[in-house]
Amino acid sequence: MIKIDGQFIRGIAKNPDNQVLVQALASIAQHFDMFTVAEFVENGEDAAFLTENGIDCLQGYYFGAPTVRPPWEDSVTQQRASA
Numbered sequence: 001m002i003k004i005d006g007q008f009i010r011g012i013a014k015n016p017d018n019q020v021l022v023q024a025l026a027s028i029a030q031h032f033d034m035f036t037v038a039e040f041v042e043n044g045e046d047a048a049f050l051t052e053n054g055i056d057c058l059q060g061y062y063f064g065a066p067t068v069r070p071p072w073e074d075s076v077t078q079q080r081a082s083a
Helices: 016-031 044-052 071-082
Strands: 002-004 036-038
Touching: 002 016, 016 036
Parallel strands: 002 036
Antiparallel strands: none
């Protein structure tokens, strides 16, 4: 797995230098059959660029704030309480 640091991801849709770097990392990952993860994805424009360029997984505030209790745990707890 290759995890791409957020300093290269923030604002990537408008940063040609970081675009080239991430495209190169995606190419390397694909060549070695590795999974890619980009962190600090904060807007739709960056998310679109990353998915169009073969990044497998996106993390960041665009998808939700970090939490110690993920929302799916709440639904499981509610299901158990109503059973």
